Amino acid sequence: MSVDETARNKANVEALRRLNEGTPVLTGVKPAGEVLPGMQPNKVLTSGWPMPWQDYSGGQRRSLIYGAMYEGLAASEEEAADKFATGDVLIGACHDHGCVGSVAGIYTASMPVFVVENTAFGNTGYCNFYEGGSPRRLNYGVYDDEVRDQLIFIEKVIAPVIGAAVERSGGIPLKPLMQRAVHMGDELHSRNTAGTVLFHRELIPHLLPLYSGMAGPVEETDRFLKENEYFFLRLSMASAKSMADAARDIEHSSMMTAMTISCNGFAIRVSGLGDEWFAGPPPVVEAQLFEGYTQDDIHWIGGESHITETVGLGGFAQAAAFALQRYQGGSAEAMAATNTKMYDITLGENSTFQIPFLGYRGTPTGVDIFKVLETGITPAIDAGVAGKDGGQIGAGTLRAPIECFKAAAAAFETRYC
């Protein structure tokens, strides 16, 4: 028997509508432990599908250990490893806790997260904060005094100021900022320059009245936002998570609703196939590496920032962001070609995110797993790349592996035939 095409098409129309109509609004900044569904004081969240402790290796394993140490759940790497093994410290998958991980994506209970409500559908997405410009960051599998101090600075200075400003604002609608950022050279995954400046500007009227009571922190926050053009990524990710989640669990829909990377490979989730992850090998990568690194240094320690591609941004909006060439290599022609190819595997065009270079055509949005299989074209993903010894070592375009789509299609046929 074959899949019911009519039911699938109808379901996919609905899934795309939900992706398109999502309306992310930043409503607060809160500790992860207070707001993430299912979060616990002794839990560390990481990217990837849920796995037992023994399945984590290399940099992602180290990142989990570092997270436990940062949170004070263990005093040493050995103690942390023991506690993960015994279950005294728990591991959670970001996607199961309403959030998405950037690279290793470490969340602990005390870390501040953005609370982004999808007001059109009533669900919420979360993301933790960008750590700063150093290539040595916890989410890239590095931990030392400097990394810890920076995380504390984010928690004690940046997050409270932005939280207070957001509270004063009554909520900051992010979709208009994202739309405009795409007209200003961002694809909101690997380029967030315009998004960051526009968000910064949005805060001004709420920062001004805070200044007399907390001049130092407000000035530091202003400086941090100015120095970190990647800042908006986490708002883009939380927004995308909130939009993608609203398109989940539509019976008969073959639209992809999430992608994830762990130390063990790549996986996708499909709207009509519930919570199941369909795994494959790690992505193929074409990256521009920072000086001194080679392809052999690339190391997979997790990643879920490509929730942006899932909603029609990132690699699906490269032709809006030619400035990215400098960061991740390639040429304008190649970027336009990569971007345009994505129309072949998507259900439609985004009604909000448009590409001026393509005559304001909406970005290709809503990957259909069957279109991927028919064309052999897999999603293009803009991403940062981690190194063997931790830290960011470059950036480039990843390609999702076809195996995930094959596995998902098989499950789809089993379920709906």
Add this chain to the structure above:
Amino acid sequence: MSVDETARNKANVEALRRLNEGTPVLTGVKPAGEVLPGMQPNKVLTSGWPMPWQDYSGGQRRSLIYGAMYEGLAASEEEAADKFATGDVLIGACHDHGCVGSVAGIYTASMPVFVVENTAFGNTGYCNFYEGGSPRRLNYGVYDDEVRDQLIFIEKVIAPVIGAAVERSGGIPLKPLMQRAVHMGDELHSRNTAGTVLFHRELIPHLLPLYSGMAGPVEETDRFLKENEYFFLRLSMASAKSMADAARDIEHSSMMTAMTISCNGFAIRVSGLGDEWFAGPPPVVEAQLFEGYTQDDIHWIGGESHITETVGLGGFAQAAAFALQRYQGGSAEAMAATNTKMYDITLGENSTFQIPFLGYRGTPTGVDIFKVLETGITPAIDAGVAGKDGGQIGAGTLRAPIECFKAAAAAFETRYC
């Protein structure tokens, strides 16, 4: 005898170097009467080469009259006309007073101007403020209570706040903002969205401490900057004027250093030909007009904002600003083609302003009048378009008339052969 090519080439290398190395820094906001060279309390400045009163007609004549009334130099249109005729009220050309006019470009002594120092060469460029989003503005030949109130608001609220913030800053380097804005979709003539946001962000640390003493005006300034994406144009113009002026008066140089429009046509100035203007008919225009207007409504009342094209921006950077399609029509392909053609008539590539779409190639910079004549390609200019009855009625691309270049070349041959 023919022109000395060696001397010309050498002079043009120097002229281009000066254009490229200009370093505009915003150092203050001051009343025009205090800082513009040659400004007087009873003088009104307008766009175009210097002309006697009787040569002004239509909207530009009305704009001069309105300027005199705004400044309190005349109580009625009749009185203003009489005083211009008798010389009780003087007329000046913007370009002769260190500034450039947007459209009619009306400056009076009380109006605030940006003071932009070209710190590399020690000269200064000036420009008055963007009036606001209404298509009915003094510089578009409209004057009524609303226009006057808005000009007073700029003078009494916006200019003092920005002036105080700039003073606190110790000077705001504009070139880095301009460079980045070009990477963010601006060409800094008809699109200034990124420039405005970046400038706004630059002000924040200096606005914060001003807030306790002047909360209302600071909030109004924040709002004005947010609502007016064209704000940065005047900083772009003042910067360009300061850069172009530093390349003037280089013996043997055939590089164009200014373009101007008046009610009587178009004119250019050339580095090796001193202060002389070489005039031709009005520009050819391909515009997208606001609803309800036709080509017959287009009316020339002046314009010098294309000082931006003179330094390698605007029409010479269209391929950096595909988002402009919506405002001035056209397509990405046409914009890229127009932009690329400008390399055929310029002396080199800009060392600061680069176009991501063209692989970060520097914008075509420094128009050589002889290259224009050899190729028949004239400068492409992004511009707003005024209507017969005043007000802005659209935007588009203008082409400088070839006659100006022919006249300049004839003068060049006379002088240097």
